[in-house]
Amino acid sequence: MQEIIFKPKAFLFDLNGTMINDMSYHADAWYAIITKRLGLAISYEAVKNEMYGKNEELLIRIFGVDYFTSAEVEAISMAKEKSYQEAYAADLKLIDGLDDFLATAKTTGIKMAIGSAAIPFNIDFVLDGLNARQYFDGIVSANDVKLSKPDPETFLNAAAVLGIEPQHCLVFEDVPKGVESADRAGMKCFVVTTTHRKEEFKSFPNILGFIKDYNDPILTNLF
Missing domain, CATH: 3.40.50.1000 (HAD superfamily/HAD-like)
Known part of the structure; x- marks a missing residue:
C-alpha cells in the first residue's frame, strides 16, 4: 500500500x-431536455462532454450567449434537475x-x-x-x-x-x-x-x- x-x-x-x-442520470436528463424539449440535434457524447460547471454555463456552451433569457435558463435548469431527481431517487x-x-x-x-x-x-x-x-x-x-x-x-x-x-x-x-x-x-x-x-x-x-x-x-x- x-x-x-x-x-x-x-x-x-x-x-x-x-x-x-x-453522472449517467445527469447525462440522461440533460440529453432528454436538450433534444426533446429544446429540439437540438446533438449526440449523447457531445452532451456528456459539456457536463461541467453551472447549468447556465452548459447551456451557453451548447447554444451560445444570450440564446435564453435568465428566466428561461432557470426554468430549463429546474426541469432538468427535477427529471434527474425523479430518475435517481430510488438509487440514491x-x-x-x-x-x-x-x-x-x-x-x-x-x-x-x-x-x-x-x-x-x-x-x-x-x-x-x-x-x-x-x-x-x-x-x-x-x-x-x-x-x-x-x-x-x-x-x-x-x-x-x-x-x-x-x-x-x-x-x-x-x-x-x-x-x-x-x-x-x-x-x-x-x-x-x-x-x-x-x-x-x-x-x-x-x-x-x-x-x-x-x-x-x-x-x-x-x-
Whole structure:
C-alpha cells in the first residue's frame, strides 16, 4: 500500500460522481431536455462532454450567449434537475465506504465541506435524502461563486468557510476540471474513478492517488 505522508486538516468534496455515482442520470436528463424539449440535434457524447460547471454555463456552451433569457435558463435548469431527481431517487446512495469514511473524519476532528457546481436544490436532495448533512461544516454551491471549476473559486471559498488554509485541504474529485480547480487552488487531490480513466488525469501534479470507492486502504493514511 502506498504511504501518504500528507495529513490534511480539511476534506473538500465534490458532490456528483464523487460522493454519489449519479453522472449517467445527469447525462440522461440533460440529453432528454436538450433534444426533446429544446429540439437540438446533438449526440449523447457531445452532451456528456459539456457536463461541467453551472447549468447556465452548459447551456451557453451548447447554444451560445444570450440564446435564453435568465428566466428561461432557470426554468430549463429546474426541469432538468427535477427529471434527474425523479430518475435517481430510488438509487440514491453514497459511494461504497463513504459513510464510514465521513464518520471517521468527523471523529478525528477533520473539518469537511462540499464544493460543488450543483445548485442547492440538488445538494439538499442528496444530503437530506442520505442523512449526511451532519458531517459537513460548510457548503459551497453554484450559487456561491462567480466562476465554476476549473476556476479555483469553489474550493478556495470552501476552505475559507472552514477557516483552513488551502495547502492544508485535501480535495476529492472525479473529473479533470475539478482536479484542475484543486490544483489552481493549491490543494492536493484524490480522484474517484467513477466517470473518468486514470489516463485522463496524467497532466496534474497534485493527485495523491486514485480510488474506486472509499473502502480503499490507502485512505487510512490520511488520519
